[in-house]
Amino acid sequence: MKKLLDSLGLFTIPILIIIAVFLRLDITPFGGNSIWYIDLPQQMTMFYNHLYDVLKGNASPIYTWNYGMGTSFWATIAYYLSSPLSILILLFPRSFIPFSILVIWLIKIGLSSVTMAYLLRKHFTPQRWIIFIFSISYALMSYSITYYFLPMWIDAVYLLPIIIAGVHEILKSERSHIFLIGLTLMFFANFYISYMVGLFVFLYFVGELYLHSLGKKERLKRFFLFFKSVILAFLFTCFITIPTFLELRKNKYTAADVNELSYLLNPLDLYGSFFNGTTIIQNLSIYAGVGVILLVPLYFLNKTFPVKERVVYGFLLGFLLYSMTFTFLNMAWHVFELPNGAHYRYAFIVSFLMIILSVKAAGELEWITMRQIIGVAGVNLVFLSLANKLLDGNIYTLWLINKNLFILVALTILIVVLMNKKGSILLHTFAKMGLCLLILVDLGMNSQTILRNYISPSHPVNWYDVHNPSYEKAFNRLQEMDDSFYRTKVDPSLVTTLNESLRYKYKGMGIYTSTGNGEHNLFLRELGYAANSRAANMGNGIFLSDALFGFKYVVTTSELDERIYTKMFQEGNIMVYRIHMNLPLGYMVDQGFMNKGGEKGMFNIQNHLMDGEEASYYEKQNPEAILHSLEEVVNEAGKKVVQRESGNGTPSIETNMTISDTRELYMNLDAETIQNFEEKINILINGAEVRPQNMGLGGFISLGTYEDESLNIRVQLEKDTQTMQIPSFYTLNYSELEKAINGLQNKALEIKEYSDTQVTGEIIVQDKGTLFLSIPYDENWKVTVDGENAEYEKVGSFIGVPLSEGTHTVHLEYVPKILYMTMAISGLSLLLYLVFLGRRILFARKSHVPTVRE
Incomplete structure (x- = not known):
């Protein structure tokens, strides 16, 4: 019962600290601030929406049409969602998924404290105050707080202590069950991060095996048990690991010009990251309490620990820290890719090892001398005093330095009290209580600093339902009205994330994931869409290829031209239109279809897509002379621009053109003007102001659809706009395109x-x-x-x-x-293992001897 209560307390305390931080910072659901940052809303929430449907039996875990125009989803599950705790989303309504992800993150933090306590109690120390301090420190280390928005990595944090406990069981008693279970769960929970865990665990195992006094035969036996468990764990989970690896291998994310022999940061920056409040957004997250800075050096100075042991741990810690500075080694930890954001994803391993060394040091405080503690504390005090000058003064502010100085001095005093074994029991008790309280405050303040930094760049509190209920109702109504196969494009002003089609269950082009079809995305980029190997953004679409790809409906808040679109219905301010020119999923084509014709430029490529031959659906217009009341100059980039002359009230650019047939008119703006162009220019056609639609592609805006008429186009510069390039004009000939589509x-x-x-x-x-x-x-x-x-x-x-x-x-x-084959291998491997294990247990019982150890 006592252990159960201890575990309950260790599980609850770090969660309560995070909740207290939420309350302190007014973070939703307790206030008006949010930490809906980057991948949490853009990826995790949308992926969990689809997983929710999968678990409810309403969607396939293998493939979905609902993003990327059709994409394998299994790798997404394995990379982002395969945590055993993901099933907890079923405890919440689908509309509460963002909060359910945060709840799962908090549970993982609580579990990290419990599993670390298990490891420490089992293999390192019986002292409850040490277990309490460092279990909480592990749960609330910077890494666990920093990557709340990528919670699939936190599975490694609570599973690592179990796996390391399994390593010690192999070494001490030749039992491998714990190691096998922990490693299997790790491989299952997250393919990507398990690589890093596996690399560290192997290095840790080799170091510990070297430190144990075992004969050659005994060491070989331990090696056999270790690798047998690794192979079994791999076989049990190869339906996760192999398909995901093959999917990720298709895409390369590291730039070709990366210098692998370069250095990423200097040792002072690395050392500075061990202090409270120094963790930067998506960056080095190795803080695990100020106590670690004191106790790790004291471990290496403590002569009660064998020199051999200190050398082994010194090499292991040094290798981890050096990996964070050297590009090649850092890439090796990241499966030989350089992370695009969320740097140093293996940082929790450094924190874990330093906590283990701190526990060792804390258990032998009586052997630490006053000279050693004063020396270590003095070095840290000097460093902190100079940090504002040596490092980034915007991070190492006087407040941050003074905060760390206070914690460091208070910690040193408490350790000095505990070093004196002849002191009174009451004094030692108060010192331990004070140390526990100080550590909780230290970790709480660090968590508060980290989460506060995420508030500003995060989505607003209402991001999840900013356009609802009308938005969701519109999709539901459309799906009820038309259950055929079609794709839908959405006005970019309504799109909250490229993956939102997974939430609203519409078939779209948008996608943002590390596990997508990178080759397909890059082809879309060649056609003119905003895409890269990780993402594809449809913007407002390119009409010709949109039609070829089966986009049948448009969801928007704008009135669309009835010559091209038919309004189907309206929900609130959300309108749904059917596009007159659209094609089904499949149709017969001639040779040369989808051949880009070797052309450059979005519209030139589009003109070749039908049969590879050049057509004139999109045409560059050569209007009459473009007149302007501005001064022509050449800017720093060598481009000819026009700029406002002093005293000129409302300068403008003006031209005339004649439109034949039915055409959409586009204007191409330079990269600077297109940004918030509504605030920079005002456009009048035949004297009437128009509201252009930003295509979101190639710097083009649509000026509307015209039919057999003459146009006077006037572009006025607003008062704050000083320069712009003279725009060019293009048209899409709907009349000709309609014949080809028909x-x-x-x-x-x-x-x-x-x-x-x-x-x-x-x-x-x-x-x-x-x-x-x-x-x-x-x-x-x-x-x-x-x-x-x-x-x-x-x-x-x-x-x-x-x-x-x-x-x-x-x-x-x-x-x-590959998935079906590996599922068969995993299932058969697990079945054979269980049969073999059952026979051994049965044989042991019949023989009336204890169960045979592995």
């Missing part, structure tokens, strides 16, 4: 049924050719035509199926062969 619609695949992982359709082919499917190319698709397996090819970055003349039934099924 021709493709006549050769379309009729979808009979579809699900998350299957599509079935029928098509009548007049002339043999290629069935283009706007499904991102993935080798895991299985295609059958009329019941026979069919080969398919890559068309651009999509799927093309060669078809002969006649009527065909085409069926596609997503079959991730």
